[in-house]
Amino acid sequence: MATFVRLLVAEVERRVSRLFKAERGEGPSSFLEAPRTEKLLERGAGGELRYGLAAMQGWRAHMEDAHTAQPQLPGALAAWAFFAVYDGHAGSTVAQFCARHLLGEVVAGEAFAGPTESPEAVKEAVREGFLRMDSRMQALARAEGWEHAGSTAVAVLVSPRHLYFVNLGDSRALLCRAGRVTFYTEDHKPSRPRERERIENAGGTVTLHRVNGSLAVSRALGDFDYKAVAWRGQTEQLVSPEPEVYELARCPGEDEFLVLACDGVWDAFDTEGLCTFVRSRLLLTGDPQAVCEQVLDTGLYKGSRDNMTCMVVCFQGAPGTSEAALQRERELDAHLESQVAELYKELQEQGDVSLVAVFRCLASKVNPSLPPGGGLASKRAVIVEAYERLRQSSEAQQSGSSESGAPC
Structure with missing residues (x-):
């Protein structure tokens, strides 16, 4: 019964979402008559990590997702890695720009220049990097007349000793450790108490779980129409560019894999379900790219109508072919x-x-x-x-x- 109720609620939310998109002029023209199932595929390895990625346009009229995958950063940060998925909305400009430039802003802080790693300093550097990136894009958007686009972001920064989960919006990342979900990011929905308070303090409303009855996420990069309240600071706007950053100590003998995915994937899977599915498929192939392909195909057949991007990052303890x-x-x-x-x-x-x-x-x-x-x-x-x-x-x-x- 509980499963049925969850499915019913998810279907109602999807239908409400389509209704609002239609009211904003994003109705039938935003969807194709048949899904585009060609996939962008990518795999790579560096240091002790290997990853696979698959991305699919699906039913959407345009592909607005982007990503960054660097299993080994250059120079003095060669022992570090960075993985991110960006889910654009109302256009792909912000997502694509972040895919090219956000990592540079993140690692520009002094926290990455010293010989020792301070988790608190790294977390603050990541936060400041996101805020600088948003300010930089806002200036460009005004100067160059960018489309009124935005993007969520979910990322994992891997150091020799820690995992830093970075979340902004409703894309999601999880860690599978010793065969089960140990950590996952929490979506930034406008109805969350802290998010609602900020929105209302900035003069906005939360209607049907949306900012001013329109935007389904309360934190994002871009979306500058929602960041124009003159008497509020950068992180106090209707939509905030401030990420939540979480730090976990690594467990080399137990860490198996990370999954990063946009909300098009999470429309079809819950967190535990996606973790167990990925793990079961790794036991068949050991290939994270092949697993990502299966995630997208399954998500499409389970009813997702959004763009879908999935990235699986394997540690040395990841399951192999059984x-x-x-x-x-x-x-x-x-x-x-x-x-x-x-x-x-x-x-x-x-x-x-x-x-x-x-x-x-x-x-x-x-x-x-x-x-x-x-x-x-x-x-x-x-x-x-x-x-x-x-x-x-x-x-x-x-x-x-x-x-x-x-x-x-």
Whole structure:
């Protein structure tokens, strides 16, 4: 029942979101008639880290996501790494600019110049870097007439001793340690008490969980229309560019992987679900890029209509390919193929055979062997392939029967 309620609430929020987009002139034209499923793929390695990334435009009319992935920073920071996902809205200008320049602003602080690492100094340097970046972009936006765009940002700065999670908006990052979620960032929604207080103090309102009934996040880079209250400071505006920065000590024997993803992915997965899904897929391939591809495909089939970007960063303790896991997956695929065959025959006898009907029947059955977090949607390719083989075989048999019964 609790799962049903969560799904119902998520669907209501999605529909409200579409309603507001339509009111702002972002209605049907903001979505395509069919999703664009081509993926931007990337992988890399540096030091003790390796990462994979996949990004997909999906149903959106434009791709507005961007990212930064540096598994090994240059020069004196060669033992450090930086990963970030930027989710643009109302255009991609801010997200793309951040992907190119934000890291430089972050590491420009004195906290990165000394021989020793001070977590408090690093956190403050990150915060100041974000604020400088926002001021820099605001000046450029005025001078160059930028579009009225904004972007969320979620990042992880990896040092030899610590992990620094940086969050601004509703993209999200998590850490899997010893097989479970140990930490994840919390979305900046306008309805959170602290966010609501700042918005109302700046003369705004929170309506249906949105800033002035329009913007769904309370912190972001860009969005300068929401940062024009003259009597308020930079971090006291309707929308704040100030990130929340969290520091965790590393556990080299237990840290497995990081996941960074935009809200298009989180529309389809909850935090625990995505962690368990990624871990289960790493046991099959050991390849973070392949896992990210599967996350996006599954998210699309689970109903996400937004741009999707997912990045998986593996530590040395990340799961590798497991023969036992591969065997379980082969058995699951064989079981699903068998079920599809049985359902196809039953539905054919009822005169109502279709792929949708097959999925509906499969979804009504409890199957604990399905990938955790991904469910039936993550096995869509197996089901479609089995269905198509049966359909083509049936059509061939019908064609053969009609030919054999035809007069010479």
